[in-house]
Each structure stands twice: as C-alpha cells, then as structure tokens.
Amino acid sequence: MASTASTGSRWPSWINISARELLLIIGVIVITAGISIGSHGNFWNDSNLTNLMINTAITLVPAIGMTVIILTGGIDVSVGSMLGLVAVAGGTAFEHGVGLAAATPVFLVAGAILGFVNGALITYGRVPPVIATLGTLSVYRAAAFIFLGNHWITMIPPSVTQAMVLTQPLGIPIAVWIALVLIALCMVFLARLPRGRHIFAIGNNENAARLNGIPVERIKLAAYTLTGVLVGVAALMSLGHSPMVQTTTGTGFELTVIAAVVLGGTELTGGRGSLLGTLLGAILVGLVQNGVVLLHIQPFWSGVVLGVIILVSVGSATVRRAAD
Amino acid sequence: MNRIDWTGRAPVLIVISAITLIGVTIGAPGIWSVDNLFAMGVLAVEIGIIALGQTFVINAGGIDLSVGAIFALAQVTMGLAMVAGVPWPVAVALGLCVGLVCGLINGLATVWLRVPAIIVTLATMFAFNGLALVITNGIDVSGFPDGFYVLGQGTIFTIPLQIIAIYLPLLIVLAIVQWRTRFGRLVHLTGTNALAARLTGIRIGRVQIATFVIAGVLAALAGAISASRLTTARPDAGEVDNLISIAIVVLGGSSIFGGKGSVLGTALATLVIALVNYGLSFNNLNAVYQSGLIGLILIAAVLMQNIMLRLQQRRATAAG
Amino acid sequence: MSRFASCKRWAVLGGTALALTLSAPVWAKQYTVAFVPKLVGIPYFAAMKKGMDKAGKQFDLKVIYQGPSSADVAQQVNIVSSLINQGVDAIGVAANSPTAFGPMVKKARAKHIVFYSTDSQVEAKGNQLRVSQVNDKALGYKVIDVLAEELKASKGAAKGKIAFVSGGSTATNLNTWIKFMKQRLKDKYPNIKLVDVQYGGEDVTKATNITNQLISAYPDLDGIVGINTTAVPGAAQAVLTSGKKGQIVVTGITDPNTIRPYVMNGTVNKVVLWNPVDLGYLTGWGVKQILDGKQFKPVNEVPGLDHKIKYDAKTKTLLLGPPMVIDKSNIQLDF
Known part of the structure; x- marks a missing residue:
C-alpha cells in the first residue's frame, strides 16, 4: 500500500495515490454522475452543493483526528456525545451574549478537555479504547442532559451561520476551507515530520515503538486530545449549519465519522491508512446521505446503501491483496 | 479455567451491585418485592439474550455491532409475516432464520474478506437497520395473533415465561456448550491466539462464523420476545442495544481482545445493569442518569481491575 | 367547677385533634400521578410538566415526571412497569407507539391504578382517559x-x-x-x-x-x-x-x-x-376527576382555564380546544 508511511521513499506519501484511493475516486465520480442524472441536474444547485460541502466538512474534521487515533491502533466511539456536550458548552456561552470570536475558544477548550479525558483513561488508566470511549459516550451524553435540562438553546447568533456557511470565498464556505486547511496540515505532519511517522510505528507495533524510545503514551494522549479539539471545531460548524442545541445533538454522529475513516481505507488494526482516503470517504458518506432525497426515495435507503458500499470497498481491498 | 473470573471483574461487580442495592433500598424500600424482581427480570431478558450471543463473538476475538439491527429486522419480519396471516410459530421460525442469515453474512464477510469484525458489522448494522425501515416503510407493525403474546407475556407459576422457560435454560445450555464441549474450547483458543489455533489445525474460520450465527439467532430470539411483550414490532428498535450488549459482556469479565470470558459472567453483569436501571427508575431518576451511571461503572470496573492487577504485580516483584 | 370545665374543654380539643390526625389520610389523601412523556430533555414536554405541576398544586396531586432519553417505546414501557410496582395512583403516557401499552394497561387496572394518555394516545380498551390537545x-x-x-x-x-x-x-x-x-x-x-x-x-x-x-x-x-x-x-x-x-x-x-x-x-x-402548559394542566384536572370518582359532563367548567372543555364519552376524550396561531404578535409566549 503506497499510502502507508513510506520509509525510504523520497516522495512524501501524501502525493502518491494508492489503488484503494483510485477506487474511491472512481466511486465518487460514479455516484455523483448517478445522482446528477437521477436528479435531472438538481444536484448541481448552489444550495445543494453548499449543503453537501458543509456536511462533508462537519464529518471530515473529526475524521482527521479519528484517522490518527485509528492509525495508533485505537478508536474513539464517543465523538457524537462529545459533539453534543461541546455544543452545549459553546451554546451556553452564546446564550450569555458571548460573541463568535470569544466563544470559539470555549468550543476548542471544551473539546480538548473531553478528548484529554478519553486519552488519559486509555493511556494512563490502561482501559482498552473501545471500552473507555464506550463509557464516556454515555457519560458525556448524560452530562449534556444534566447541563441542558429540558431546555434547547435556540439563541445562537446569526453571525455563526454567516461566518461558517454564508461567507464563501471562491464559492466555497469558510467551514469547508477550515476543513481543507486542517487536513492539509495533518497530511504534511503525518508524512513529513518524525512525529507523524511515530504514529504509524505505534500502530504497527506498539512495543517495538516503545523500545525505540518513542513516547507512545504521550503521542496517544495527544491524538485523543487533538480529536477532541477537532470535534470542537465541528461543533461550531454544525451550529452554523443548524443553529440549535438539543440534548440529543450529535447522537449517532460517531458512526458517520468512523464510517468515513473506514471507507477511506484506514485499517482498524492500526498502522495503515491515509488522510486522503479519509477525505474521499467523508465525501462518499456525504454523497450517499445527500442523494436519497434528490433521487426522490425515502432516506431509509441511505443506511442500506452505505452498508453495502463499506462492505464492497473493504472487501475489494482484500480481494486485490489476495491477487497481488 | 475459571467459570467466573473471581480475581478480575466479578468482585468489582459484586461491590457495585451491593452499593446499588443499598442505595435503591434507602431511596425506595418498597423495591423488595416479588413483583419488582419479575419486572426487573423481564427488563433484563431481552438485552441479556443479546449479550449471551455477543459473549461468544467477543470471546472468539470478534465483535458484533449489528445485533441491535438484527433484533429489529427479525422482529419486523415476524410481525409482517403474522399480519399477512402466517401462523405465529412459523413466523417466529422465519424471524430466527433472518437472524441466522444475518449472522451468517457477518461471519462469512469477516472470514472470507478477512476484514475486522468491527468494520463488517458496522456496515451490516447500517444495512440491516435500513432494511428493517425499508420493508416496513418506517412504521410500527402490530395486530398479532393472541398465541404469539405468550412469548413475552406468558407466565409459568406466576413467573414470567421468558425468564424461566427461555433465558435460564438458554443460559444453562450455553454454559455447558462453553465449558464442556469442543466448540467451547475452540472459541476460546481462537480468541486467545488465532494464529496458533490455525497452526494447530483448528478451522478458526468456521468457529468465528458459528459465533456470529449464534449471536444473530439470539438477537432474533430477543426480538421475538420484545415484539410479543410490547405487542408491537418496531423497525427502529434496538439502536442502543449494540453498544450496551458489548458493555455488558466486558463488565462480565470478557476480554475485549478475545480468549477470556464466560456466559455466566455476562449473566451476572446483565443482572447488575438491570438492577441499576430498574433501581434508579424505581427511584424516579431519569433514564439518562441510568446510562450515564452504566458508562461510569464500565470505566470504573476496568480501571479498578487494572489497579488491582498492578498492585498484585508490585507485591509479586517486592516479594521476589 | 370551672377547673373541671377547662379540663373537659382540653379533652375535647385533644380528642378532636387526635381524630383529625388519624382521619387525615382519609379526607386529604394526596394522590400520586405519574406522567411518562415521549422523551425528556425537550421543551415541549417540559411545558406540559409545568401545567401538570400547576394542577398538582391546585388539586393537591403529587406529580412524578419520568421519561426515556430518546423517543423509544420499550423504555417507556419499562418505566411504566416500575411505576405500577411503585403503587402510584395514576399513570399516563404520551405514547411513542399506540399499540405497545396494552399489557401494561391491563396490569395497571388489575392493581386499581388509573391509566390515561395525553398528547399522543394509547389505543388499549382499558385506557380510562385520553386528553387531546386539539381535534x-x-x-x-x-x-x-x-x-x-x-x-x-x-x-x-x-x-x-x-x-x-x-x-x-x-x-x-x-x-x-x-x-x-x-x-x-x-x-x-x-x-x-x-x-x-x-x-x-x-x-x-x-x-x-x-x-x-x-x-x-x-x-x-x-x-x-x-x-x-x-x-x-x-x-x-x-x-x-x-x-x-x-x-x-x-x-x-x-x-x-x-x-x-x-x-x-x-x-x-x-x-x-396549542398551549402545552394548558394541556398539562387539563390532564392533571382530568385525572383528579377520575381519582375522585367524578363523571365528566359533555361540557366541563375547569377551574383555572378560561374556556370550557368538551368531553367525548365514546372515546373518553377531553379536548383542550381549537388550535392557536402563533405569529409576531404573540411570539413572546413562553411555553
């Protein structure tokens, strides 16, 4: 797989495109063509493209962190509840009249704290990642309920929507620009910096990495904290997209994020995967969710289609590997 | 091999149940009644059966995120069949077959495609859930023949039928399968070290497929009981059961990495979860506190065991 | 003589007080009424709860408000099951599914617990009261x-x-x-x-x-x-x-x-x-009438509501009233 840490290659791995990513690109093109024909071109409406891009960005940003976590051999199933609790914290700030600029740090810090708690349980508490984040999934959701009570936050200032969605330099909303910048930074980081390569090393063989003097615990802790921060960013984007905080905000979001990463070819056993794949995976998930209404069918089908696409995509990778 | 891991999570579980028991008793002394015991049991049976299947999958080194979706798909299949006039025992058999096929799909995809179980079952969770919604148009199914209601509402000597005639016999059979049969040993061997098991000539693929089939059929059985108890089959049922069943299995002492665990531990953990849920509900604390508390208990149980292990190791090194 | 009279007075007073204390549970029994909304953590049902609490104060009811965290009927049934065993006097739901409560209604009625539904109704025959927000x-x-x-x-x-x-x-x-x-x-x-x-x-x-x-x-x-x-x-x-x-x-x-x-x-x-606070209040009033063994009239005067309430005996339904249009003029309403 060309997309794994290419030790020895002179080219940074993020420029290479693997067979898996090629397949995903073909998938994106085919589905896009299918939807645009099926919808008589309505797919290309400005408002639909904006909606698609925003949704993809909201999935993509936490998926960047999730990719890094999965590369280290971990997983975080709590991102949906994290998004909800961060939205509660940030939304409360908005409710108290705090402006966008001053509230942004609230989102980021709240996310960082929640991600740090996950990371600390996993690294210092030695709780397996699935278990730790399964636990915090329900704890964070309960916390959101307790803070919010029976009340929904509806007074999100219009400036959030204005900043995240309606301001569109070169026709692309700010939220999407943020996602693109973040993923580019992380790609360079993973491919070019020693720390990035350490992440792959941990996923491939944690003990060997430790023996080689790589600070495994600290890197893992950083990965979970980073994911928390990115969830904070996604929460802010999400409030721009639909400015209301409910106690259930973000429920099930973790599955969308994990689906995007898995579709992108990152392997849950750690050590293999790429952010380019995650980007394509997020676009595919967005397309599938976007397409159903445009094709005039019930949204129930999106689950079936998504499930089949994941199986086909992951299965074809195995078939190809067997053929090699 | 221990039946229940007494050095591990079992003592932690017992401490937690003791604290819960004392707490809910102080809050509402009326909880000590046969009615409450049965109500709690009925609440525990459905998720308990799902968790038994999940135990086999996890012990063999897999994980099944789709059990909740199978629970829903199987019950609406039965429901639609009954509404269409199929006799209820045939409809239930059909539902169990749906569970079997779903489990087979999970198993075959995991083994043949060599894809981690968590990915396969994430995908099938989306697919099975979607199918359940598609075939019902997203609407509840109800209006079943009276005979069907015996599964979830019948009693034997005033004891709810699903406790005494379904769950307990099932638990005994599965415990025997786990500890007295070759298959049971193979499951643990596969989970402990798949590579070593393969080298000793065990067809680990078949073992893994069998565990997924067991999980699928049991999830469908739980779906039948639920549809009978609620006189309604719901396409959106079981959404939380995927993760709760995993939490129960881990609380019950199974290692999430496979190879270690027992159905009796799972049964004990089911009881603790039911106690927490019912006890808090009986004290009129909202459901969200219940799930939050279970999350805390899950983390605390694993943390405490880790701390105990570390203390033991320290003592061992100090002595040595 | 005067001493004896005073003694007698004290005895009578004490006796009356004692009798009153003993009989208090009979004439001032506070009923416990439980309400299980479709889900908790949402303003709409919180508004209904506000109305029920108001009715609770007015008619001396103890109100229990407990519901699932997502609109899940299985969780609702579990809660109702525990409420039945707690021995409350009345249980009501805003049902997530109209058909799932049949067995629970039977169980409640067997224990002489009043069963009602409000906002979102239950089909079962044993359901004693439906409170409907609007036609x-x-x-x-x-x-x-x-x-x-x-x-x-x-x-x-x-x-x-x-x-x-x-x-x-x-x-x-x-x-x-x-x-x-x-x-x-x-x-x-x-x-x-x-x-x-x-x-x-x-x-x-x-x-x-x-x-x-x-x-x-x-x-x-x-x-x-x-x-x-x-x-x-x-x-x-x-x-x-x-x-x-x-x-x-x-x-x-x-x-x-x-x-x-x-x-x-x-x-x-x-x-x-409609006004969900009024809906909750009407529910509380209706349940109190049933607990007191009173019959509904085709048109009822409800203390605390400014309009009369219709009752349909065939479907056992109390109807809050006509729908209400909300626009800029009354958007500041808080419920």
Missing part, C-alpha cells in the same frame, strides 16, 4: 389553511408545490395530522400540490439537511410544512441559508420558543400550536 382534523385543516393564506400573500394565489417534513416515521399523531392535511389539500386547495413527505426524526440538524435536499430536488418549491417541533426550525434554517427567504413559505406545528428567531427575522410568519 386532529381541526389541526390538520388549520395548518393547511394557514399555508394557503401565506401562499396567497406571497404568490398572489393559493397554489404551488409544497413538501412535508415530519419527525419520526412511526409517530402516530404526526401521521394522523399528515392524513388530515392531505385530505384538506385535496378537498379545498386542488392547486396546491404535495410533492414529497420526508422524515427527519426529533433532530433539527436532520430536518435542516432534509429540507436543504428538498429545496434542491424541487427547485420550484413554494412551501414547506414542518409537522413537529424540530422540523419547522430545521426547514426555516435551510430556507434561510439557501437564500430562499421570501420565496418559500415555511409553516407547520411548533412552539414559540423554538421558532422565535425565525419569526423575528421574517423567515417564518405563522405557525400553529
């Missing part, structure tokens, strides 16, 4: 009339293409309203064409996404009707961000707190609702 037909018709009025105001005629965005596909009351809305469209407004019905659950983000896609799928859409409290703000947000404010009429069934920002900025002019 389903009147509500469905009213929403469509408001829509037609709005279309006329913005397009000059009651015609065009519209879509419905609903909550859960399994929610019986939402489906009933949709049925009556379709009927009204067919009977009175043949020029308004319903092109699609989509479901967004109890989630404003999903409702926003679905409406966005509807707007793209039908570029000449003229109106959107949201059927539940999350669908209307979700639809309004989608219309606002896609720059279609003023071109697409948004209305539906929702509460003032949730829709306020969109009414203030002009994306939404009118929505329809």
